[in-house]
Amino acid sequence: MYTRTRGMGLETIFDRYEAQQPQCGFGMAGVCCQLCSHGPCRITGKTSRGICGATADTIVARNLVRLAARGAAAYTHHLEELADTIKATVRGKTPFTTGDPEKLREIAAAAGLDTAKETGRLAEELAGMMLAELRKSSRDPLALVKLFAPKTRVPKMVLLEVMRT
Numbered sequence: 106m107y108t109r110t111r112g113m114g115l116e117t118i119f120d121r122y123e124a125q126q127p128q129c130g131f132g133m134a135g136v137c138c139q140l141c142s143h144g145p146c147r148i149t150g151k152t153s154r155g156i157c158g159a160t161a162d163t164i165v166a167r168n169l170v171r172l173a174a175r176g177a178a179a180y181t182h183h184l185e186e187l188a189d190t191i192k193a194t195v196r197g198k199t200p201f202t203t204g205d206p207e208k209l210r211e212i213a214a215a216a217g218l219d220t221a222k223e224t225g226r227l228a229e230e231l232a233g234m235m236l237a238e239l240r241k242s243s244r245d246p247l248a249l250v251k252l253f254a255p256k257t258r259v260p261k262m263v264l265l266e267v268m269r270t
């Protein structure tokens with residue numbers, strides 16, 4: 106694909122990466138903060154804190170958490186589209202079919218649903234569960250996180266209060 110794209114004279118991600126070199130060292134190290142209108146602040150040999158007093162550790166940690174949260178939030182849109190498409194498919198409103206009913210049952214079983222149901226009903230129930238999880242308030246326990254997060258991490262996430270039970 107890369108060769109074909111180049112052959113067509115189109116710019117690729119690789120061209121844009123090269124054009125960005127050298128990338129900003131403060132950004133690469135995560136010590137640039139643009140969280141508020143006092144900034145942007147950066148940690149240098151001369152300045153060990155941002156204007157608000159944030160240290161390099163604070164800035165790096167905040168940047169990392171915000172990047173992860175933004176990425177996760179962006180991907181919930183994919184999950185929402187998927188769930189809506191499943192529901193529409195069950196109702197015959199898309200050209201799609203359930204290509205792998207066994208996979209559906211496997212995921213539904215992992216989500217704690219009764220897999221004895223007819224395939225369409227089960228698909229709709231799973232889609233409904235996904236949508237309900239996405240729309241929960243931040244105060245409600247997240248069933249899907251509890252079910253699918255690595256089991257070894259759950260106690261730690263509960264301890265650190267990043268996961269409600």
Ligand code: SF4
Nearest residue numbers: 138141144146155157
């Ligand atoms: S380091 Fe503090 S003052 Fe500077 S931009 Fe970030 S939050 Fe604002």
